[in-house]
Amino acid sequence: MNARALRALVRKDLLLELRGREVVPSMAVFVAAAFVLFRFGLGGTDLAGGTRAATGMLWVAIVFTALVGLSRSFAHEREGRTWDGLLAAPVDRALFWAARTCSTFLFLAAVQVVALPAFWLFFLQEHAGPSYPVLVAAVLLADIGIACLGSLLADVGIACLGSLLAGLASSARAREVLLPALYLPFAIPLVLTAVRVTTDTIPPQTGGLETLQRLGFLALYDTVFALLGWALFEYVVED
Amino acid sequence: MPHTARLDRATAATLVAASLMAAAVALIFFYVPSDVDQGYSQRIFYFHVPIALTTYTLFAWGALNAARYLWTGREDLDLKSYVPMHLGVIFGSLTLVTGSIWAHISWGTWWDWGSRELNTFLIIFLFYCAYFMLRFSVEPGARRSRYSAVYALLGVGLIPLSVLAVRIAQDALHPIVFRSNGVNMDGSMFLTFCVALAAMLSLAVSMYLVEMRGKRVDERLAQLRRLAQEAA
Numbered sequence: 001m002n003a004r005a006l007r008a009l010v011r012k013d014l015l016l017e018l019r020g021r022e023v024v025p026s027m028a029v030f031v032a033a034a035f036v037l038f039r040f041g042l043g044g045t046d047l048a049g050g051t052r053a054a055t056g057m058l059w060v061a062i063v064f065t066a067l068v069g070l071s072r073s074f075a076h077e078r079e080g081r082t083w084d085g086l087l088a089a090p091v092d093r094a095l096f097w098a099a100r101t102c103s104t105f106l107f108l109a110a111v112q113v114v115a116l117p118a119f120w121l122f123f124l125q126e127h128a129g130p131s132y133p134v135l136v137a138a139v140l141l142a143d144i145g146i147a148c149l150g151s152l153l154a155d156v157g158i159a160c161l162g163s164l165l166a167g168l169a170s171s172a173r174a175r176e177v178l179l180p181a182l183y184l185p186f187a188i189p190l191v192l193t194a195v196r197v198t199t200d201t202i203p204p205q206t207g208g209l210e211t212l213q214r215l216g217f218l219a220l221y222d223t224v225f226a227l228l229g230w231a232l233f234e235y236v237v238e239d
Numbered sequence: 240m241p242h243t244a245r246l247d248r249a250t251a252a253t254l255v256a257a258s259l260m261a262a263a264v265a266l267i268f269f270y271v272p273s274d275v276d277q278g279y280s281q282r283i284f285y286f287h288v289p290i291a292l293t294t295y296t297l298f299a300w301g302a303l304n305a306a307r308y309l310w311t312g313r314e315d316l317d318l319k320s321y322v323p324m325h326l327g328v329i330f331g332s333l334t335l336v337t338g339s340i341w342a343h344i345s346w347g348t349w350w351d352w353g354s355r356e357l358n359t360f361l362i363i364f365l366f367y368c369a370y371f372m373l374r375f376s377v378e379p380g381a382r383r384s385r386y387s388a389v390y391a392l393l394g395v396g397l398i399p400l401s402v403l404a405v406r407i408a409q410d411a412l413h414p415i416v417f418r419s420n421g422v423n424m425d426g427s428m429f430l431t432f433c434v435a436l437a438a439m440l441s442l443a444v445s446m447y448l449v450e451m452r453g454k455r456v457d458e459r460l461a462q463l464r465r466l467a468q469e470a471a
Binding site for chain 1: 369373376389390392395396397400403404405407408
């Protein structure tokens with residue numbers, strides 16, 4: 001029963017995205033523009049700091065791109081007033097979180113299918129880059145973590161809109177700032193580890209055992225926030 | 240209600256905190272010997288570390304009450320979760336300031352990105368600030384209490400992960416310039432440290448009691464206002 005409901009919910013998110021093309025294209029444009037900015041920020045023609053600095057920038061871009069997508073998460077349900085209909089469905093509330101996590105993960109992965117080749121094109125083709133299997137593994141693990149936590153916080157952020165403190169101007173301001181402010185402290189340990197795991201595989205360094213340890217940390221991060229997201233989501237949705 | 244001269248809990252806790260604090264300051268400046276390596280400036284350790292431990296304690300306390308709030312739905316627990324978090328920000332800022340001063344004196348830099356403790360604390364501090372942002376952008380009520388509690392509990396996941404992340408992200412080659420582990424302390428240093436820790440913790444308790452009392456008075460005042468308006 002649960003698997004069927006989950007599939008239906010994920011399918012609904014994907015169909016909405018396929019028809020509306022709202023989240024993924026804007027994320028893709030954002031990340032491409034961010035890469036160009038970073039390229040110029042790192043000195044334009046000569047890449048200052050080499051591929052090491054560029055790989056660090058990649059992780060910053062991944063986090064901010066995810067925020068762009070997350071800020072639209074749940075917006076459909078709230079704006080189209082379909083949330084109450086969803087809540088009336090006779091399924092566990094945590095399933096909404098699980099479905100949103102799956103679709104957010106798929107959106108992030110879809111954007112990275114475009115972003116990673118662009119990143120290689122802009123930054124990595126001149127010098128030795130990080131190990132690609134490690135990079136892809138770290139990106140996927142990070143995506144899971146971002147999706148687990150992000151779908152919970154995105155709902156908090158969106159739900160706050162209904163009850164923001166007085167004044168139109170101030171509530172519009174808070175809407176844009178709240179989700180990043182809530183999310184970014186949680187991104188710090190993720191980025192800290194992900195940067196090390198990828199930059200440490202740039203030759204002449206080889207990573208070695210520490211790479212596994214750090215990938216393990218990313219998996220632990222995912223597990224912790226998956227459990228917390230599952231347990232806490234029912235307190236976020238309204239009764 | 241007639242005013243009684245009975246010593247209430249907040250006043251008692253404040254008196255205990257004040258006397259312990261006086262004892263700690265006296266011990267730190269007049270009793271404990273200077274550190275062999277760092278000299279006089281190492282005495283900031285007796286402020287910095289107890290303040291940091293108090294911040295962690297306050298956070299754990301706030302998170303525990305947040306969990307109890309979600310579990311039981313009792314309204315007073317929301318305030319009991321918020322006040323420790325609020326005090327945690329104050330103690331957290333003090334930790335960052337004292338840590339920064341200490342770093343400046345012993346490492347010659349205001350901030351050392353290689354220091355585990357400072358960096359972990361920075362993450363925790365940012366988390367605390369975000370908690371406030373959430374709390375102050377939502378209308379007071381059950382919804383605000385729920386969101387604050389959920390966010391506080393997410394911090395229970397974040398803090399150990401930050402400690403771990405800062406630890407494993409470090410180079411194996413990075414020289415640990417100096418460590419302040421309690422195992423190497425001699426008796427007089429350990430005594431001073433314990434008194435300073437007790438002083439900080441009792442200060443936090445008394446601040447908690449005073450703030451809770453203030454909030455309750457606020458609440459009663461609002462109730463009385465409502466009643467007066469209804470009567471008028």
